[in-house]
Amino acid sequence: MKSLIKSCALDFLRLISPHLNNQSSILMYHSIGNNPVFFTVRPETFEAQMKYLIESKFNLVKLSELIRKLKSNENIANHVVVTFDDGYEDNFLTAFPVLKKYNIPATIFIPTGLIGKTNTTSAGEKLPIMTNEMMKEMMMSPLVEFMPHGVTHNELTSLGREKIKSELADSQQFLGSFGGNVSVVAYPRGKYNKDIVSLATEYYQAGVTVEEGLVSPKNNLYLLPRNSIDSSTTFNQFKAKVSGAIGLYQKIKKIRFS
Ligand SMILES: [Zn+2]
Numbered sequence: 001m002k003s004l005i006k007s008c009a010l011d012f013l014r015l016i017s018p019h020l021n022n023q024s025s026i027l028m029y030h031s032i033g034n035n036p037v038f039f040t041v042r043p044e045t046f047e048a049q050m051k052y053l054i055e056s057k058f059n060l061v062k063l064s065e066l067i068r069k070l071k072s073n074e075n076i077a078n079h080v081v082v083t084f085d086d087g088y089e090d091n092f093l094t095a096f097p098v099l100k101k102y103n104i105p106a107t108i109f110i111p112t113g114l115i116g117k118t119n120t121t122s123a124g125e126k127l128p129i130m131t132n133e134m135m136k137e138m139m140m141s142p143l144v145e146f147m148p149h150g151v152t153h154n155e156l157t158s159l160g161r162e163k164i165k166s167e168l169a170d171s172q173q174f175l176g177s178f179g180g181n182v183s184v185v186a187y188p189r190g191k192y193n194k195d196i197v198s199l200a201t202e203y204y205q206a207g208v209t210v211e212e213g214l215v216s217p218k219n220n221l222y223l224l225p226r227n228s229i230d231s232s233t234t235f236n237q238f239k240a241k242v243s244g245a246i247g248l249y250q251k252i253k254k255i256r257f258s
Contacts, residue, residue, distance in 0.1 A: 003232065009249055010240035017244025020058075023214040024066060024079035025242045028226040032098075033090040037125050039230040043094050049229065049238050050102045053080055058242065062145050063107035063184050067206045067221065076217060080242050082106040083208070083226065085149060085186055086119050088127050092134040099143055109149035109186035109208075110135070112171040119153060122189070139178055147184045148172050155191040164196060168203045184208060197222045214247035225250070 030039040032046045041049075053060060058080040061069075069076050082099075084091050087110030099106050111119070116131040130138075138144040148171035150156065156164050168185060175182045183205040187196065190210030200207045206221040213225035227241040240246055 006249070007234065007237060009252075010245050011236055013245035013248045014236075014240045014243050017248055019244060020078045020080075020214065020242065021244060022075075022077045023216050023244070023247060024076045024081065025214055025246065026063065026066070026081040026083060026208060026224060026226040027241065028208075028210065028228045029082070029084045029095070030086055030230070031088045031090050031127055032095040033088075035125070035127065037121055037127065038123065038232070039121070039228075041229055041231060041233070043098075046095060047098050047101075048235070050082075050098055050104055052235075052239070053082075053104065053242065054102050056242070060104050062105040063147065063206075063208070064145055064181065065105075066215070067184060070215070070217060070219070070221060071205065073217065076215065083186070084108045086111065086127075086153070087115070087129050087135070087146070087149070088119070089130045089134065092130045092138060096138060096141075096144070100141070103143070105143045106145075107184070108138070108144060108146050110146055110175075111149045111151060111153035111188065112174040113151040114153055136178075145180065146175055146178075147182060147186065148175055149186045150188040153188045155189045156187060156196045157191040157193055161195070161199075164199055168199060172203055192223075211250075212241075212246055213250040214244070 032041050032043055059078050060080055063081050066079055066081050087108050114129045118126045118128050120126050150167040151171045172182045185200055185204045186208045200222055208224045208226050211225050212227050215224055227246055
């Protein structure tokens, strides 16, 4: 019922605000495949969504590029960023060919201690994470960048200060050893608090959450919202998440519950 109300609200808000205007949208994917996990998007759906982004002429950039523009006060109008969390093997096998076909950049957040292993979802399902070799092959492409998602994927809010520091620093150091600027963190399982954000500022230029909404030039760089795309996302909802609708929806929600 709640999702139906949200769906209708987004449809209506998209009529009022069909464009991103001076804002940008960071999309969050996980697995792309045919497994039954809730967050998994079917390959044909993913391709249709990517095709829509290209046909709608969004300014598609990697997350590090969006951060660079935000920090230097450059225009971020109509920008869309495609991100993946956890670095599942299917990001390499299934999503990467689609990204290359449409020339779409992407940012992958990977828990560096789980490379070549499996991740257990909140519902207990196990999905394989890509190997070092897959990662290296993707890194050769100018389209893909890897950013840390902690070492163990444990919720940072459940750890002590020293352990949080090592999750932030060790994952950054590992990815840094491949070269490039490892500048953004995705808080594992979307969990953070004031102390974690303050620690993140010591290592990173920005951080992304799992709260929905749009990025505007005045956003806190360590609490950048992302719009989740999963198996329940209809095509209309997808369109709403790259329009002003999702920003308006979040604003209305905040007023209602504050
Ligand atoms: Zn994750």
